[in-house]
Each structure stands twice: as structure tokens, then as C-alpha cells.
Amino acid sequence: MKLPKIYEPGLYENDIYALWERAEAFKPSGKGDPYTIVMPPPNANGNLHIGHELTAALEDIAARYHRLKGDNTLLLPGADHAGFETQSVYEKHLAKEGKSRFDFSREELYRQIWDFVALNRDNFEMQMRRMGVSCDWSRFTFTLDDKIVKTAYHTFKKMWDEGRIYRGERLVNFCTFHGTAFADIEVVYKEEKSKLWYLKYPLTDGSGEIIVATTRPETMFGDTAVAVHPNDQTYAKYIGKTVKLPLTKREIPVIADDFVDPQFGTGAVKITPAHDQNDYDAGQRHDLPKITVIHTDGTLNDEVPEAYRGMPVLEARERVAKDLKEQGILEKTEDYAHNVGHCYKCNTVIQPLLREQWFVDMQPLARDAIKVLKADKIKFYPDAKKDQLVTYLEGLRDWNISRQIAWGIPIPAFQNVDDPDDWIYDERVGEELITIGDKTYHRDPDVFDTWFSSSSWPYATLGYPDSDDFKTFYPTGLMETGGEILYPWVSRMVMLGLYVTGDIPFKEVYIHGYVMAEDGSKMSKSVGNVVDPLPVIEQYGSDALRMGIISGRSPAVNRGYDTRKVEEARNFANKLWNVARFIEDIVGDEFSGKGSCKPQTAADHWMLRELQRTDELISSHLDEYRFSEAYDVLYHFVWDDFADWYIEASKSAPNKALLAYALENILKLAHPFAPFVTETIWQTLAWEGNSILAKASWPEKSRYDDGEADIFNEIKAIVMETRFITTALRVQGATLYYTNVSFLTDNAELITRLARLNAVTEVTDGTGLYLTSTKYRSWLDIDADTARGYQKQLGEKRDAQEQVIKRLEGRLANKSYVDNAPKKVVDETKQQLEDAKGQLEALTKEYERFGTE
């Protein structure tokens, strides 16, 4: 079969993927050691972006590599319902039609979002295929699938029974726009310019006043104390007294608490337990009442004087300040910049509000997780992420797992309609009311935080607890993910994995960096600098995008998307294509098999040695997830060693069987990095019949003779020096003379061709320009006048060589170096010195032959 000159990926990729699927190439083989990657499920609500390409590429390279190595490899795909994320996307969609979530019941909204997501799922699966992901589609899991919900319920029940879960009124981060609470980690703090208001709170007994500084005057209606530092002399006399709250005349105590900073503001602070975390904590310590004054929609409620009711927070703030000023309560205002929490999705200011929510007691879970992390049970790439995770776990607070949205897994808890403290666990979440005996229970309308259910992902997808998959593939091998979900997800998978299964969920964690825009800035839809992978795949090919995106990338380091890398990779795919074209042409269609694959020439031995070296390097890099380094090794072996030297050399003495052998092994080594083009080529190999590269096995060890391989390095040196000289002097068609070197006799034709010479001829005594890069005696027959033009280069080379010798001699003269450095290093230095001296001698002799300037 004759291949076209240029590899056009678009002509083959879809057929190749279909071929793999038909052959069930991505199903675990059932043989070998298990190697599992449960893919982090992308959100099912939109298009995949270039970041998904990176993550898919890394996971797929690891999976294909392990599959070829003979491991029982499972790459398990999935999609995430992404609770709040998806609902807010859908709400934007509704807004375009002039609707909002309030137009529908929760059940109706859930159904609509389900359909909306279903539409996108086909799209998403198509994109994964275009990226060449070798996942087992038959095991595809959606985060709302039964087995995931069941596992979430199982976990919730277990925690419930063991008292790891409690329902409590706590301050939660509440978005008044979205109407839901968030975890701490979902709140984004931004610096905002504001004011500090100084308010006079008069003592009830008329003995004076205390001035408090606040950024939120509107919350004063919820104040239940004024706090000062216990050692602050200014206020010592007021502690235990009460002040009268302006506007409402409510009396509140003056308390002492050492969380107050005497240096800040006036050293006195108003305490609003229902609307500030620090105040809440202080309130707990002093047993203060908690008065909520802000409604979940962000307006003031009926706890405040009538004039302010229904007013949005910001408006109320201005109004309160104005009224206080008029009444002479406002001492002064100062400009002030501070950090304010915002909704990460809509940027609304987060209100700390008191809500009844389900909380998970994190202390014991975190403690167990820290234990396994510190014992290095899970290997992290890069390693530093492990310590960061430990630090995070050490400061972990209890986890609010309730969300007030429709799109999610309903919490299987019901409340006795007659007894608010009577909660029961029940999975009949399809019903709003259930009766048990003579009691009626009302379903908790909330759903789980997405991370609660997705933290069971590694074992829930495998069918915990009884399935064969779970028994075979758990704990999984690699968890490959981005740094942004190290805390919310990776940490929780470790904790819940340990808690539920008693074992770690994965043995290795690889954290990738982000793909930034080409200018290094963050990609974002609103800026419009997001790179869509599909057009890139259309233009350059899936392999090119894959290799281009992993090339030069280190774990956990953000780097810009670089078209040049993709072009480079496209060219590399084309190089592979043309290597195959050449070899298939030489080998011919009638070639029947590897047959007697014996190295004949020095080049053959050398190539096999490089191939073997490449195999070992790629393996050791990929074993440690150094994707970029592995790709780099492959690239340079194929291009520099194999194509530029071996193929060129083989034109003098083609070894058909060996060329076929080399091509086959190159395709195997390259397959994880360029699955499409390598499989496309494989399918054209007449001698391979109907086999499939994706199901093949990693190369066997190559055998070669070191001495023969060394000879080819000698040939290379002679060729390179000859090229350098003839280019510098612009001479063509020179002859290489040599005396009594058998390998030059054997390879005369080869050297003639590679170095563009007229001939390589044995003589008894040479004339012309003596070659200095080899210890074998050889000359280029360049006439003395022309050769003189080379004197300058010779001089430079001589000077450089003298420097090298000086440095090496200095090193060896240093007694502590010889004594302390490893013997291997010292021996190397000695050998280098010897070589350098030999070269210097030749250079000097040659240089002086031209006389002094």
C-alpha cells in the first residue's frame, strides 16, 4: 500500500477510533496487574475546553502506556452533574427566555435541567472520542446514576448512624441571588473600598458612651453585645454594664473577650452573632442570643424598625448611617478597604446567615487522612502538594453538605412535622411527605453538595461494595486532576475513601497545571480568549494537539497554550508518517514478517542501542509521570537518531527485517503520545495482518553489539566534522583519505554519501586537512590555500580545548576532589582529560602547519 506524502489526520481519525471501539480495545484485558484511572468527570453542561484536552491527554497516555506494558488497564469515563454549576448555567439559559427558576417547582426544574444536560452529553462523548481517549465507554458513569446516589446515601446513613453528621444552625455563606449556601471554599474574597462608621452606644446608666467602629452599621439591629479586650484599661470600668442600642433602645451587655484587638478602631466592637463568623464564635463563648435581621433574599426582615424593613442591605446601610448622623449618634466615618466575600458565580456579596443545615464532623475524617498522607501511602506529583494538603486538613472546619438548589441528589432525611427536632433517615425522597405509624414526616427540600457524592467517585464508579470491578480495580492507581480541586475534591475522596472502604481511594495523585491563554493570562469566556480544542484538531490533528499540549509542561505549573508546540507536534506526526512511508517502500508488500532480524552494519547495532535506550528512558519517565520528558526523548530519537542518521545510513545497506522491526517498535513507543497516526500506520503494515496496535504489547529488549555501535558514533563524528569543514570552506566533492582503518574501508560508501564527499580512499600517507575529532588518521584533500581559511576555526577550537584541559587538570589537581568525588566521576574526568589532550595535540599541530599569522 502506497501512502500519500502528507499525513492528513482528518481522513483517518474517526475510522481509527471506530476500529478501536469495534475491537473493544479499551476494555481491561483481564490479564496482568490492575492499573486504574477513574477519570475526574467533566461537567456535563457544556463544551470541553483545552484544559480537558490536557487532562484527557495525560490520563490517556498513562492508560495506553500501561495497556501496552501488559497491565489490566481500566480508564473509566464519566460526567458530572455539577449541581450548582449546572443549575446556574441553566438559569442563564432561562434568563435568555425571560424566565427564572422561581417560575418552576423544584421537581419541574430538575426535569428540565436533566433534559438540558442530556442534550450536551452526546456532544461531550463525541469530543472525548475526537481527543482519542481510550476509555471503556461501557463503564461510563454519570454522577446522578443510581450507583452513585446509592453510595452517597450509604455514606450519609453510615455517618448518621455513627454520629458523624449533625443538623445544626450555623452561620453559612449565603448567596442571596442564587438562594443557596456555599462551602467556605466556594467563597471568593475581594478587596473593596468601603467606610468605617464610628457609632456612639450610650451606657444605660448614663455614665457615658462607648464608641464602636463597624463596616456594617445596618447589622446593628442584630447586635447582642459590645465587646472589649479584657486588659484594655479604657473600657475596664464598663465591663458588665449595658448599653442602649440606638434606634431600637434595646439593652445589650458590654463583655470582655480577647479576640478584640485594642489597636483597631476604638478598641470596642459590636457583636452581631447572626451575621458575622467572629461574632458568632464570640456569641457562643458568652452565650449571647442570635438575632437574624437579614432575610435570605438580602433584605432586612421584621426584626428591625419598620422604616428599614424590606430594604436591601446596601440601601439600609446608607439609610441607617444617615439617620444616625442626624441623631448625633455617628461620631465620624473613615475610608476603609477590606476583603469582602463574593459568590464565585454571580459576584453577589455573600451574607453570613444562620441556617439549619447538615454538617459533617470533619475532625476524625481529617485525622485519618493526615495519617495516611504522612505515611506516604499516596504518592503525589509534584510531591509538595501532599504537604499542602496536610496543612489544609489540619485546619479543616466542619463541612456544610446542604445546598438549597433543585439540581442535585436529594438529602434522604425527613423531619417530623410536629417535632422539629425529630429527624429520620429515609430514602423515599420521591415523596414530600411520608407517614410512619401515626407520625408524618416532611422531606428536607435540600440536596447534597456535589462534592459530597463525588467524593465517593473512585469506589462508587467501580460498583462498591460487591462488584468484581471494585474487587479488581480498587484502590485505583492514578488520580489525575487540577490543583483547583485538590482541597474540595481530592482531600474528600481520601477522607471518604478511608471512611467508607477502609482503604485509600488511589495510590498516586498527579496535579496538572492550567492551560492559560497564549499570552499567559487566564482563559475566560467573558474575555473571549478560550481555545476550543475541536478546531485545532480539525486543523492539526488530534495527535498534534495532544503532543503539543503536553510538551514542555510540568506538573502543577500553569503555562500558556502555544500554537508553535502544536505545529511542532503536527510535523512530528508527519515525520512518523514519512518514516513509515520510506520503510514500507523499502520493505515492500511481499515482506512476510520479522523473520531473521539481525543487525549487520555498525549503523544497525547503533540504532538498536539507541532504540533500547529510548525504550528504557520513556519507560522510566512515564513510570514517574514525566510526560513531557518522555515525549521529548521519543521525539529526538525518532527524528534525530532514527530519521536523520539511521534511515540515511540504511540507504547504503537497507536491512529490511530490521527496518520493519524498528518501525514496529517506534510505533509502539509513540502510540501513547500519537495514538491515531501510529494506529493508522499500523493498519497499513502488510505483515501485521488485522492486529491492532492499541492492543499490542510494549517492545521486547533489543540485542546489539556495543563495539559495533561505537563504530557508528565514530563514523558520525567524522561525517559531522567533514560537514563542518566543507560548509565553512564552501568546498564540494572533496575526498577523504585515511590510513589503515578497517571500518572506514567497510563504510566508505556510507561516509561518502552522508558527508557529501567524492570518495573515501585508503592511502599510505595522507595530505590535506587533518581531521581532529577522531583518533583515526584521516584527511580531507583540500588544497593548502583553501585550507588556510580554516585556520581561524582551528585556532578557536584549539583555544577552547586548552580551556577545557585547564579546567580538567585543575579539577584533578585538587586533592579533595579526587578523594571525595565518586570514583566513577573521577575516572570520567581522567578519560575526558586524555581525550581532550589528544584533540588538542591534533588541533595544535594542524594549526601550526599553516604557519603563524
Next chain:
RNA sequence: GGGUGAUUAGCUCAGUUGGCUAGAGCAUCUCGUUUACACCGAGAGGGUCGGGGGUUCGAGUCCCUCAUCACCCACCA
């Protein structure tokens, strides 16, 4: 305020536990249509590895310090 990472060629970045004359791709310059490939081949130029100090026989690599940048965590009213 605390933490992490980065700073290496014109650009984007490698450089695995300290050990050859610090590398790659792209860009630049000079040649070249040699029947696998111009998405090509041959050759060349280009870096005192952010500044300073230290440890060591030896530092791009380890330590201290300064500078600049990025990100993460906490959030004092």
C-alpha cells in the same frame, strides 16, 4: 498576615536525588529541489541560569537574603 511556586537563549519552556563544555521547539543567519518527508535536509550564531552572600572538591540544582511576578490559604470589626 501565612504559605507555595516561578525568575535559564529573542519567545515559550526543559534541566529527575548537586557531577561532561547548561538543552529543546519556535524565531534568526548561511547553504541545499540527494527519488520518506520543504509539515524537509546540512551548517551556524545566540545564555556571566533575577541580584547578593553562604555550604561544598564541585551549585542552574542545596541554604540565607533581597527584588520582581503568579497562585493558594486566612480574613480584625
